Amino acid sequence: MQYTQKxxxxxxxxxxxxxxxxxxxxxxxxxxxxxxxxISQFVVIATAMAGKHSLSLLNYLKGELKSKGVQFYAVDxxxxxxxxxxxxxxxIHIFTQNHRxxxxxxxxxxxxxxxxx
Numbered sequence: 414m415q416y417t418q419k420x421x422x423x424x425x426x427x428x429x430x431x432x433x434x435x436x437x438x439x440x441x442x443x444x445x446x447x448x449x450x451x452i453s454q455f456v457v458i459a460t461a462m463a464g465k466h467s468l469s470l471l472n473y474l475k476g477e478l479k480s481k482g483v484q485f486y487a488v489d490x491x492x493x494x495x496x497x498x499x500x501x502x503x504x505i506h507i508f509t510q511n512h513r514x515x516x517x518x519x520x521x522x523x524x525x526x527x528x529x530x
Contacts, residue, residue, distance in 0.1 A: 422502055425483065426455045429474065429505060433459045436473050437466070438507070444522050454502040456522060460513050464493030467507045471496050474505070 430441050438459035447454045461467035471490060478500075479485065487499040494512040498505040506518055 422454060425478075425500075426457060426503060428481075429457050429478070429503065430459075432474055432477050433457070433470060433507075436470055437462065438470055439510075440513075442519055444519065446522070451522075453499075453504040455504070456518075457503065457505045458513070458518055459505075459507050460510050461496075461507050462509075464509055467493050467496045467509060470507050471498065474498065 426443055430443060433441050438461060440458075440460045442458045444456040444458070445454075446456060459470070461470055468490060471488065475485065483500060485498065486501055487497075489495075489497040494509045495516070496505075496507040498507075508516070508518075
């Protein structure tokens with residue numbers, strides 16, 4: 414399935430969450446920022462069991478999504494405790510538990526923009 418426009422953006426976000434869930438990511442949150450003044454339409458946040466797990470999750474996402482035509486604009490994987498993936502309209506953050514607690518991105522986004530779905 415190729416992803417196109419708004420209807421498929423919802424499908425893409427659900428597919429991302431499903432891929433992460435199937436590979437044992439924890440506490441997956443989807444934050445809908447459509448119509449808000451933010452750099453993306455959706456943010457997906459997940460917790461990896463360890464740094465190596467976060468890099469494995471990144472590789473699974475690349476394998477599944479690139480074959481469906483999803484473009485990866487940027488990937489920051491220098492710190493395996495916080496991997497950032499920019500898909501344009503969707504940003505994905507994969508944290509280890511300590512980094513997720515430390516940076517608390519959900520709280521920032523929800524207080525600044527919207528509630529978590």
